[in-house]
Amino acid sequence: MQKVLIANRGAIARRVIRACNELGLQSVAVYSEADLGAPYLTEATAAYPLAGVHAAHTYLNASRLLAIARESGADAVHPGYGFLAENADFAAAVEAAGLTFIGPRPRWLAQMGDKVAARELFASQGFPVFAGSTLLTSSQQALRAAADIGYPVLVKPTGGGGGMGMMTVDDPAQLEVAVARARTVAAQAFGDGGVFLERYVPRPRHIEFQLLGDGQGGALHLYERECSVQRRNQKLLEESPAPRLDRAWLEQLAQQAAGIVGDLGYDNLGTLETLLTPQGEVGFLEMNTRIQVEHGVTEAITGCDLVKIQIALAAGEPLPAARPRQGHAMEVRLYAEDPQTLLPSTGRLAVFRPPTLHGLRVETGYQAGQTLTPHYDAMLAKLIAHADTREKAIGRLLVGLKAFEVAGVKTNAPLLIAVLQDEGFLAGQVDTGLVDRIRAKEAKRP
Amino acid sequence: MIRHDLESEVTGTVWKILLAPGSAVAAGEVIMILESMKMEIPVESPMDGTVAEILVAENEQVEEDQCLAVVTA
Numbered sequence: 001m002q003k004v005l006i007a008n009r010g011a012i013a014r015r016v017i018r019a020c021n022e023l024g025l026q027s028v029a030v031y032s033e034a035d036l037g038a039p040y041l042t043e044a045t046a047a048y049p050l051a052g053v054h055a056a057h058t059y060l061n062a063s064r065l066l067a068i069a070r071e072s073g074a075d076a077v078h079p080g081y082g083f084l085a086e087n088a089d090f091a092a093a094v095e096a097a098g099l100t101f102i103g104p105r106p107r108w109l110a111q112m113g114d115k116v117a118a119r120e121l122f123a124s125q126g127f128p129v130f131a132g133s134t135l136l137t138s139s140q141q142a143l144r145a146a147a148d149i150g151y152p153v154l155v156k157p158t159g160g161g162g163g164m165g166m167m168t169v170d171d172p173a174q175l176e177v178a179v180a181r182a183r184t185v186a187a188q189a190f191g192d193g194g195v196f197l198e199r200y201v202p203r204p205r206h207i208e209f210q211l212l213g214d215g216q217g218g219a220l221h222l223y224e225r226e227c228s229v230q231r232r233n234q235k236l237l238e239e240s241p242a243p244r245l246d247r248a249w250l251e252q253l254a255q256q257a258a259g260i261v262g263d264l265g266y267d268n269l270g271t272l273e274t275l276l277t278p279q280g281e282v283g284f285l286e287m288n289t290r291i292q293v294e295h296g297v298t299e300a301i302t303g304c305d306l307v308k309i310q311i312a313l314a315a316g317e318p319l320p321a322a323r324p325r326q327g328h329a330m331e332v333r334l335y336a337e338d339p340q341t342l343l344p345s346t347g348r349l350a351v352f353r354p355p356t357l358h359g360l361r362v363e364t365g366y367q368a369g370q371t372l373t374p375h376y377d378a379m380l381a382k383l384i385a386h387a388d389t390r391e392k393a394i395g396r397l398l399v400g401l402k403a404f405e406v407a408g409v410k411t412n413a414p415l416l417i418a419v420l421q422d423e424g425f426l427a428g429q430v431d432t433g434l435v436d437r438i439r440a441k442e443a444k445r446p
Numbered sequence: 447m448i449r450h451d452l453e454s455e456v457t458g459t460v461w462k463i464l465l466a467p468g469s470a471v472a473a474g475e476v477i478m479i480l481e482s483m484k485m486e487i488p489v490e491s492p493m494d495g496t497v498a499e500i501l502v503a504e505n506e507q508v509e510e511d512q513c514l515a516v517v518t519a
Contacts, residue, residue, distance in 0.1 A: 164486070188462070232485065336483070337483075341455070343455050343456050343482075343485075343487060344456055344458070344482045344483035344485055344487075345456075346456070346457045346482070346483070346510075372483075373457075374456070374457050374458040374459065374481075374482040374483055374507075375483075376483065376484065377483055377484040378483035378484070378485070
């Protein structure tokens with residue numbers, strides 16, 4: 001492997017380019033018309049334009065990306081996260097073109113991308129799953145399955161992610177209509193109208209495990225990440241270790257997950273996402289076959305470079321040794337959005353000055369002068385603090401957020417600061433309802 | 447007659463139009479869904495009434511404050 005095409009944009013494109021530079025690999029960046037002016041275009045060995053601005057014409061345009069790979073002489077493709085990262089057809093096309101796909105083999109992308117298949121696979125390996133149905137084929141089957149699971153029940157699309165197309169149903173009378181609506185949304189958003197049912201868990205915690213496999217039975221885990229602080233089913237803050245949970249129990253779950261990844265022969269990086277009920281029951285949510293946005297949290301506590309590990313594993317190198325973890329790491333995602341309404345905020349970044357502070361890493365794909373368009377997600381930057389205690393990590397993030405100068409778009413910094421100062425959060429009482437509770441409290445304030 | 451112009455709160459794209467002109471609409475009912483920065487933004491009717499006009503089409507790009515639909519009661 002000598003030259004890596006990065007089929008992505010923003011912070012993750014910059015992150016992969018940095019890893020390539022440190023490994024002595026050449027890197028090829030791509031950019032849509034909206035991303036002209038991004039700082040990483042000059043950090044890469046070469047940068048190629050993608051005509052247009054729409055995701056479908058640019059970062060989702062598999063044939064154009066493969067043509068650039070050929071033209072630039074790249075021999076590997078890193079998909080980043082989002083866009084084509086979990087698209088099995090794209091991974092297969094990369095391999096068919098004789099290039100290395102930096103990620104798991106395409107069959108894993110296909111199997112884990114099908115939520116019903118992934119759920120059944122982990123259940124068959126003895127990992128806990130919540131009560132749920134198979135793929136729904138008739139309203140009678142849906143009613144029977146929902147009665148077995150118990151109401152309220154969650155209707156979920158088998159493709160896609162990010163909570164899109166999910167619906168909660170409280171009683172049998174609403175089920176048929178909800179299933180039909182979920183099918184329509186799923187078909188439109190993911191091109192697959194398949195839906196299934198799962199037990200609805202109110203106010204769960206979201207805990208995920210960072211896993212690595214060598215495709216030959218070898219596997220290890222790099223601990224958990226707590227990702228319950230969310231808005232609109234999207235993560236806002238992640239940390240490790242997860243507060244207020246039994247360390248030995250978490251270690252046992254992580255070992256079980258790594259054991260399954262090894263037994264399956266899964267290769268490269270993967271993240272097993274789980275939900276935890278307030279009563280302490282755990283259940284499989286999904287397996288992500290890519291680097292996560294929040295990978296920096298794990299890097300901070302283990303000292304590993306997960307992107308370099310991805311590249312090494314894709315090149316056939318062995319797994320790294322197991323790592324102890326040190327201290328506490330916490331990440332917040334700075335979004336261009338209104339902190340009150342949570343609506344996205346577009347515009348020109350007149351000022352953009354990330355802080356430089358000890359113990360605080362900032363990952364961003366932006367610089368001043370760029371314009372944020374509606375075409376891509378609203379993440380401006382990730383701030384990752386590492387310290388010997390959770391309290392110190394929180395303090396570093398607070399200082400970092402207050403020192404981060406942004407003008408031209410609204411940011412969610414006030415909301416992140418409110419979270420970091422919330423009494424419940426400080427006590428480690430986190431669940432997916434936390435942000436709504438904090439927003440309700442803030443709204444009441446005179 | 448009360449006439450209410452529904453304006454876009456964001457710059458984005460019209461993802462899906464759920465109600466046609468002439469449809470009865472309840473307060474809080476979603477008339478269309480916009481998409482911006484990978485987020486779905488529902489446009490809801492502020493009152494019970496009728497969708498008098500839909501001023502945009504699916505996949506059309508819209509600007510902040512652009513009028514999207516008119517509801518009358």
